[in-house]
Amino acid sequence: MDQPRHVPVLLDRVLELFAPALQGKPAVVVDTTLGMGGHSDALLGAHPELTLIGLDRDPQAIEMAGKRLAHHGDRVHLVNVTYDHIDEAVADLGYSRVDGVLMDLGVSSLQLDEEERGFAYSKDAPLDMRMSKGTGMTAADVLNTYSHGDLARILSTYGEERFAGKIASAVLREREKEPFTNSGRLVELLYAVVPAASRRTGGHPAKRTFQALRIEVNGELESLRLALPAALGVLGVGGRIVVESYQSLEDRMVKQAFAELAKSKSPLGLPVELPGHGPEIKLLTKGAELASEQEVEDNPRAAPVRLRAAERIGEPR
Ligand SMILES: C[S@@+](CC[C@H](N)C(=O)[O-])C[C@H]1O[C@@H](n2cnc3c(N)ncnc32)[C@H](O)[C@@H]1O
16 A cells, blocks of 8 residues: 555545546646656546646656556656646647646655655755756755855745855855765754754754755746746646645745736726636635645645646636
8 A cells, every 4th residue: 555645635626626627528637747646647547538648857757657657558648857848748749738737846755755865854865856867956066066145045035944044154164174965964054053942833954954955956946937827828728727835935926827817907997808808717726725634644745735726717818
């Protein structure tokens, strides 16, 4: 049986939100964050006519999910790209519009569990953190080369870390002695710099710094900023998008992208919508939905989730 941490987050709600857009027709869904294929497997199981396009930047996720989804045969197409390439991936497979887009952001249990990839602060491992294995800058490169200002900025913005300046100073001091290679030394430094009193409310002293480094190394916010309009752009009328975010900057971007398209562009005070100026999407969730207490107890990874969903009701303006 799967470990509880491998259970897809808010699975029943995701299936429920997509159902009206997929039922009883040969629909197409893009799972932009395939991971271990949990959500995809359930969607394919629930809709026998569904074709699924699965994207992931991590080649290992593509390989493992490929095995898991193999029994669905030629209904599954997997592409190893970042999700901001969703429009090209869809077009390359011969589709112009799709009926569903799922984005389950962040890292997978697989990535967290693989010690040598350096995502988990609970294990001493090389400071790597690249989701697209082997390409680009590592977390160690960030720590060893960034200026004090840049380090403090990413820690404060991406990690919402109150002690960003103090941590950046300590990193610069330490790297003079010897460059950072492994997570253990960074965790030790964070224990020394983050005041013990703040742990009661802020959790593990390394949590926010590790999140910030991961977001920086993988350009996560830039990728999401580009992906949201691209994902909404490939959605046909009646199609639905569901996004699960795990930190507030991502959730804010999703909220703003949805709000912009849910607004009418007709001049204020007109009794009717001007053609081509009406809302493009309607929101399916009131604010962001959270996981139930029971789900968080069963699957702690669900604790920070914020789910937002929308349906395309008009052509792109
Ligand atoms: C939370 S996991 C998805 C889990 C999946 N829903 C499941 O049920 O197994 C997120 C996945 O998104 C991938 N990912 C993160 N950022 C990405 C990006 N910019 N483009 C494509 N994939 C990305 C990660 O590599 C990871 O495998």
